[in-house]
Amino acid sequence: MLDKQQVRTQQSDEYIIAVGEDPSSEIQKVVAVYPGPKAFFFVDSNVMKLQAKLVDQITALYEEPLVYKVPAGEASKSVEQWSEMVSFCLSHHPHRNVPVFAIGGGVTGDLAGFVASTVLRGLPLIHIPTTLLAIVDSSIGGKTGINHEAGKNLVGSFYQPKAVIAPLKALQTLSDQEFICGFGEILKYGAIADPDILTILSTKDLSELRENVSLLGSIVQRSIKVKTDVVIRDTQESNLRMILNYGHTFAHAIEKQMGYGKISHGQAVYIGMIAAGILSKELGATIKEELIEQHFGSMMISDIEIDITPDQLLNAMQSDKKRSSTGLRFVVLKQYGRPYVEQIDDTALIEQVWSSTLTRIEELKMQPV
Numbered sequence: 332m333l334d335k336q337q338v339r340t341q342q343s344d345e346y347i348i349a350v351g352e353d354p355s356s357e358i359q360k361v362v363a364v365y366p367g368p369k370a371f372f373f374v375d376s377n378v379m380k381l382q383a384k385l386v387d388q389i390t391a392l393y394e395e396p397l398v399y400k401v402p403a404g405e406a407s408k409s410v411e412q413w414s415e416m417v418s419f420c421l422s423h424h425p426h427r428n429v430p431v432f433a434i435g436g437g438v439t440g441d442l443a444g445f446v447a448s449t450v451l452r453g454l455p456l457i458h459i460p461t462t463l464l465a466i467v468d469s470s471i472g473g474k475t476g477i478n479h480e481a482g483k484n485l486v487g488s489f490y491q492p493k494a495v496i497a498p499l500k501a502l503q504t505l506s507d508q509e510f511i512c513g514f515g516e517i518l519k520y521g522a523i524a525d526p527d528i529l530t531i532l533s534t535k536d537l538s539e540l541r542e543n544v545s546l547l548g549s550i551v552q553r554s555i556k557v558k559t560d561v562v563i564r565d566t567q568e569s570n571l572r573m574i575l576n577y578g579h580t581f582a583h584a585i586e587k588q589m590g591y592g593k594i595s596h597g598q599a600v601y602i603g604m605i606a607a608g609i610l611s612k613e614l615g616a617t618i619k620e621e622l623i624e625q626h627f628g629s630m631m632i633s634d635i636e637i638d639i640t641p642d643q644l645l646n647a648m649q650s651d652k653k654r655s656s657t658g659l660r661f662v663v664l665k666q667y668g669r670p671y672v673e674q675i676d677d678t679a680l681i682e683q684v685w686s687s688t689l690t691r692i693e694e695l696k697m698q699p700v
C-alpha cells in the first residue's frame with residue numbers, strides 16, 4: 332500500500348507526500364533527484380536505536396551519508412542544538428544541492444527543517460516522519476523552528492520540504508502514549524473538515540488501529556488531505572490556516588497551567604476540543620459531542636490528573652492574549668466540518684465552558700477504556 336498526494340503551496344514547487352507501510356521506492360526517487368554523493372541525515376536518537384534497519388536502508392542510498400544523532404526530546408529544539416547542527420553541516424562544506432533528511436518526530440522535523448532552511452539560505456529538505464503526529468501534522472505545512480526562553484516555537488521559518496515520505500512501519504516501535512497523541516490532531520481534522528474521520532474512529536479501538544495498517548493508512552491520508560488543503564490556500568498562516576487551531580486556544584491554556592510534560596500535546600488538544608465543542612454549542616451549534624468524546628476519548632485522558640480551577644485556566648488564556656493585538660479568539664463549529672472564528676469578550680462564558688469541560692473529563696475518565 333502506497334498513497335501519494337501532490338502538493339503545491341504559494342511558497343513552493345509541487346512536492347509529494349507519500350504514505351505507505353514501506354515507501355522506499357519514493358525515497359529512491361528523491362535520491363535520483365539529489366544524488367549526492369553527500370547527504371545529511373538528522374535522526375532522532377530513539378529512532379536511530381529502535382528503527383536501525385530503516386535508518387540504515389535510507390542512509391545506505393548515499394555514498395557519503397553524514398549522519399547526526401539528534402537527542403530525543405523537546406529540549407533539543409534549542410538555539411544551542413540548532414547551532415551545533417549548522418556547524419556539523421558547514422564542517423562538511425556542502426553545496427546548495429546537498430539534501431537534508433529529517434528522520435524522526437516533530438522535534439527532529441522542526442529542528443532539522445530549520446537547519447535546512449538556514450544553512451546556505453536553504454538546503455533541500457526531505458521529511459521522513461516517524462511519529463503519528465509528525466506524519467499527519469508537523470511534517471506538513473512548512474513550519475520549522477526551535478524554542479526560545481521567551482516561548483515555544485518562537486524562532487523559525489516557513490520552509491517547504493521537497494518531499495514528505497512517511498513509513499508507517501516505523502510506528503510499530505512507537506509507545507501507545509505517543510501513538511495516541513497523534514489522534515488529538517486526527518480528531519481535529521475530523522471536526523473541522525472531514526466528519527467521516529470521527530465516525531470511523533468512533534468504532535475502533537487502539538489495538539485495531541495499531542494492527543490494521545490499511546485502516547490507519549486511510550485515516551492518515553484523510554488527515555493529510557485536510558491539512559494540505561488548508562495549507563495550500565494559506566501557506567503563511569494569514570487567515571484560513573487558523574482553523575487548524577481548533578481546540579488549541581484551550582489546549583495551550585491547559586498545557587501552560589499543568590506544566591509542559593505533565594500532559595501531552597495530543598491530550599491537551601483532545602481536552603481543548605471538548606471545550607471548543609461545548610463553546611460551539613453555547614453559540615448555537617448542532618454537534619454530536621460523543622463523536623469526539625466517547626470510546627476513543629477515555630483512552631486519551633485516562634492517565635491525567637487535572638488539579639486546576641476554571642478561573643486559573645481563564646487567567647492563563649488572558650495572559651496569553653496580552654501577546655496578541657486581538658481579544659480572545661476561538662475557532663468554533665457551526666457543525667462538524669463547518670468551522671468559523673469568533674472573538675469572545677464574555678469571560679464568564681469561557682470560565683463556564685472550562686467548568687463544564689473539567690466535569691466532562693472526570694466523567695469520561697470513569698468510562699472503561
Ligand SMILES: NC(=O)c1ccc[n+]([C@@H]2O[C@H](COP(=O)([O-])OP(=O)(O)OC[C@H]3O[C@@H](n4cnc5c(N)ncnc54)[C@H](O)[C@@H]3O)[C@@H](O)[C@H]2O)c1
Nearest residue numbers: 377403436437438439461462464465468469474501504505
Ligand atoms: N511544524 C509544525 O507545523 C508542527 C505541528 C505540530 C507539532 N509540532 C512540533 O512537533 C513536536 C512534537 O512532535 P512529536 O509528538 O512527534 O514529538 P517527538 O519528536 O518528541 O517524538 C515523540 C517521541 O517519540 C520518539 N519516537 C519518534 N519516532 C519513533 C518511532 N518510530 N518509534 C519509537 N519512538 C519514536 C521520540 O524519540 C520521542 O521520544 C513539538 O515540538 C511541536 O512543537 C510542529
